[in-house]
Amino acid sequence: MSAVEHRVATAKTIRARGLITNRTIDLIVHIIFLLIGASGIILLALIALFLMMEGLPIFEKISFWDFITGTEWYPTYVPPDYGILPMIAGTASVVALSALFAIPLGIGTALYLAEIAPSQVRSVVKPVIELIEGLPTVVIGFFGMVVVAPWMQNTLGISTGLNVLNAAIMLAFMSVPTIASIAEDAIYSVPKSMREGALALGATRWETIYSVVFPASLTGISTAVVLGLARAIGETMVVLMVAGGAAIIPESIFDPVRPMPANIAAEMGNAPFRGEHYHALFAIGLILFFITFMFNAVATYFANKYRQFE
Amino acid sequence: MFTLLSLTALINVLALVAFLLFIAINGIQAISWSFITEMPRASMTQGGILPTIVGTVYLAIGAVLFAFPIGVCTAIYLNEFAKDGFWVRLIRQGVVNLAGVPSVVYGLFGLAFFVIILGMGVSLIAGALTLAAFILPLVIASAEESLRAVPQNVREASLALGATKWQTIFKIVLPTAFASMLTGLILGLSRAAGETAPIMFTAAVFSTAQLPSSIFDEVMAMPYHIYVLATAGTNIEETRPLQYGTALLLLMIVVILNLSAILLRNRLQKRFKRYN
Numbered sequence: 001m002s003a004v005e006h007r008v009a010t011a012k013t014i015r016a017r018g019l020i021t022n023r024t025i026d027l028i029v030h031i032i033f034l035l036i037g038a039s040g041i042i043l044l045a046l047i048a049l050f051l052m053m054e055g056l057p058i059f060e061k062i063s064f065w066d067f068i069t070g071t072e073w074y075p076t077y078v079p080p081d082y083g084i085l086p087m088i089a090g091t092a093s094v095v096a097l098s099a100l101f102a103i104p105l106g107i108g109t110a111l112y113l114a115e116i117a118p119s120q121v122r123s124v125v126k127p128v129i130e131l132i133e134g135l136p137t138v139v140i141g142f143f144g145m146v147v148v149a150p151w152m153q154n155t156l157g158i159s160t161g162l163n164v165l166n167a168a169i170m171l172a173f174m175s176v177p178t179i180a181s182i183a184e185d186a187i188y189s190v191p192k193s194m195r196e197g198a199l200a201l202g203a204t205r206w207e208t209i210y211s212v213v214f215p216a217s218l219t220g221i222s223t224a225v226v227l228g229l230a231r232a233i234g235e236t237m238v239v240l241m242v243a244g245g246a247a248i249i250p251e252s253i254f255d256p257v258r259p260m261p262a263n264i265a266a267e268m269g270n271a272p273f274r275g276e277h278y279h280a281l282f283a284i285g286l287i288l289f290f291i292t293f294m295f296n297a298v299a300t301y302f303a304n305k306y307r308q309f310e
Numbered sequence: 311m312f313t314l315l316s317l318t319a320l321i322n323v324l325a326l327v328a329f330l331l332f333i334a335i336n337g338i339q340a341i342s343w344s345f346i347t348e349m350p351r352a353s354m355t356q357g358g359i360l361p362t363i364v365g366t367v368y369l370a371i372g373a374v375l376f377a378f379p380i381g382v383c384t385a386i387y388l389n390e391f392a393k394d395g396f397w398v399r400l401i402r403q404g405v406v407n408l409a410g411v412p413s414v415v416y417g418l419f420g421l422a423f424f425v426i427i428l429g430m431g432v433s434l435i436a437g438a439l440t441l442a443a444f445i446l447p448l449v450i451a452s453a454e455e456s457l458r459a460v461p462q463n464v465r466e467a468s469l470a471l472g473a474t475k476w477q478t479i480f481k482i483v484l485p486t487a488f489a490s491m492l493t494g495l496i497l498g499l500s501r502a503a504g505e506t507a508p509i510m511f512t513a514a515v516f517s518t519a520q521l522p523s524s525i526f527d528e529v530m531a532m533p534y535h536i537y538v539l540a541t542a543g544t545n546i547e548e549t550r551p552l553q554y555g556t557a558l559l560l561l562m563i564v565v566i567l568n569l570s571a572i573l574l575r576n577r578l579q580k581r582f583k584r585y586n
Binding site: 033034037050051117129135147236237241261264273281299300 | 333380383403411501540561564572
């Protein structure tokens, strides 16, 4: 009996005895992959757990309500002040203003790509948008600092070019691609028959886009907008470098602000390990985590509705 | 109205062009052979940026080394094994939410978990693991896309020939999808190389005396270097050429990686079209 025949025979006996059937192998492989497949959800749980472990202790010193409504942030004073309302206002103002630019630009680009663009143009613009999405945000922040800020300061005659407006423009630059690419998918997937139906009824191309295609893809577009906003809320380097860094509640779009992610990034290096300041910064991280979590939940809700429509 | 819509698309393209041109024109003067092969001199105001390049390459490769196998296995589970049910929806939702977690929060997590609890300290390995967590959702999504692109009849043909499920997956589905999974790997590399916030508290320092020699060494990294040179210290104006040079080099790395991923994907898409 040759070695190969011998091995085949052994394998046959093992299988015949029912020790390692193909079914068992499939089951074992299935279980291994199930365990690895769960890594995403385990990671998410770990992130939440550690944020709570390191962030919640601050609420023994100060109530949650005082934490989010306090207007003074002086973590190194004696006694320290831990009020993050200025940071919340900073994030809100920067993101809201950037949404004013990013939403029309993102949806406009998506409509253009899906409905109007000739295929050659489309094959150029789509990669360009993907490229913008992948740009390192630290370089976008750097551009905002050394190019846009001095220009803004000189042309508008304001005291600093590092302000809400500048940060909002830079955030819009990086969140338009997110909005455009997801919205384009939604618009593109509107069935051709609906467009043809509208055109057959005598609607012009613009009327078809405006009153048929756009409403039909509205839930998908909403998903895109919400995800784009979530990205802007969590973005750190751009606001750290461009927003100005002052922990004040802004009164105009030319005021410097200190959004939540910027505050964490700027101060974590100096906060004594497991001191109050450290816990306070983790608590800001925890709040940020929940805000983006909520935005994602809303986006998922829209996305599911949109799938039902299909 | 159509003009208005084309205008919005045009603004994107123009913004990118202006952005790239500005960094390129100012950065190109700073880049030379010695800039990428020498250690910094005169407390970071002169000389090259070799240690930041080495650090960034190590961090990005380390991150992909962890994230790619896990991401591909997760995608295989979701796309090949799992039947639609509560568990799968939970995992999928987990991945979607993971993708939305702000990068600075990953930094906090890495600090609390890898640096402190696991005792890795501020190190290459802690930074690589944090970045791996950060790029995991991206790798999963792109690997899933690759698996979905494999035509169903290929799987059915394999099963019909008597192959078991895992034989079908490992000998038919994976080899077919692997080339396109590489796009996910390249995108992961580029994302990890360009990200700053996750490594700020876990791996990166402004200055190291030598190149890293162990995975528990602190490292310098290009994105962090740009940030610190541009915002802190007393020589902000003096080191401007260094900042532009580093920014341009980082941009080139990221853009080249992304472009090759896009090109690879477009070529493969054409190949799959023939399949169907």
